[in-house]
Amino acid sequence: MAFLETRALTASYGDFQALFGVDIALEAGETIAIIGANGAGKTTLLRSITGILRNGADQVLFDGKPIGTASPPEIVRHGIAMVPEGRRLFPSLTVEENLLIGRYGRKAEGLWNLDTVYDLFPVLRQRRNSPGTALSGGQQQMVAIGRALMSNPRVLLCDEISLGLAPVIIRDIYAAFPRIRQSGAAIVVVEQDIGQALKVADRVYCMMEGRVTLSGKPADLSRDAIHNAYFGTA
Ligand code: ATP
Numbered sequence: 001m002a003f004l005e006t007r008a009l010t011a012s013y014g015d016f017q018a019l020f021g022v023d024i025a026l027e028a029g030e031t032i033a034i035i036g037a038n039g040a041g042k043t044t045l046l047r048s049i050t051g052i053l054r055n056g057a058d059q060v061l062f063d064g065k066p067i068g069t070a071s072p073p074e075i076v077r078h079g080i081a082m083v084p085e086g087r088r089l090f091p092s093l094t095v096e097e098n099l100l101i102g103r104y105g106r107k108a109e110g111l112w113n114l115d116t117v118y119d120l121f122p123v124l125r126q127r128r129n130s131p132g133t134a135l136s137g138g139q140q141q142m143v144a145i146g147r148a149l150m151s152n153p154r155v156l157l158c159d160e161i162s163l164g165l166a167p168v169i170i171r172d173i174y175a176a177f178p179r180i181r182q183s184g185a186a187i188v189v190v191e192q193d194i195g196q197a198l199k200v201a202d203r204v205y206c207m208m209e210g211r212v213t214l215s216g217k218p219a220d221l222s223r224d225a226i227h228n229a230y231f232g233t234a
Pocket residue numbers: 013016018036037038039040041042043044045
């Protein structure tokens with residue numbers, strides 16, 4: 001059994017069904033990427049794992065336990081932390097206060113604390129007393145990642161962290177991922193940037209219209225297969 005698993009996961013917004021039987025498996029210490037076009041269901045998959053959308057109990061399993069009906073605070077206590085799309089910093093709080101928010105709800109021992117997060121992203125140490133809104137988009141993304149790490153998560157879920165950032169900034173942010181992996185966290189990145197996803201992930205899942213259309217190790221996936229799974233064209 002995988003560390004984190006979805007089994008025949010379905011999700012709907014009212015009458016609109018967004019996921020149709022999604023099976024994803026994440027092994028301990030592994031990094032997987034979920035790729036797919038706008039509206040494929042990637043964010044909905046993450047919302048289902050984090051308890052924002054409720055599921056059948058057995059549709060999400062973590063460490064062998066059904067967590068499909070758990071609430072977001074319970075999910076955080078289990079050790080699953082989310083870096084949300086759009087960063088969602090608290091604008092009136094400083095960088096350091098935003099990072100400390102990540103401690104609420106889960107007081108787990110582990111590598112991550114203010115010092116080690118500042119070592120990971122040194123620019124945040126310099127900006128520790130600045131309000132979150134005074135930062136560049138890339139720095140805000142670093143705060144959002146640092147805030148999630150502060151809970152010493154067992155699984156880190158990242159939703160479109162490269163969205164709207166310049167390539168050089170995206171590279172800087174992904175340069176931190178080997179150290180995040182070394183801390184023992186398993187990682188799920190949702191990415192529209194296919195090249196970045198193939199670089200960072202041990203395995204990739206491609207979604208289209210609420211279904212997984214392709215999965216495998218980057219080295220085993222041809223460009224054509226990814227193109228077909230992503231766009232649905234031959
Ligand atoms: P994006 O890159 O745009 O975030 P995505 O792959 O993450 O795309 P989702 O956001 O999961 O896709 O959306 C999947 C489907 O569910 C889309 O058709 C979208 O319009 C729909 N959807 C998402 N959120 C809601 C909502 N709150 N209410 C109704 N429909 C929604």
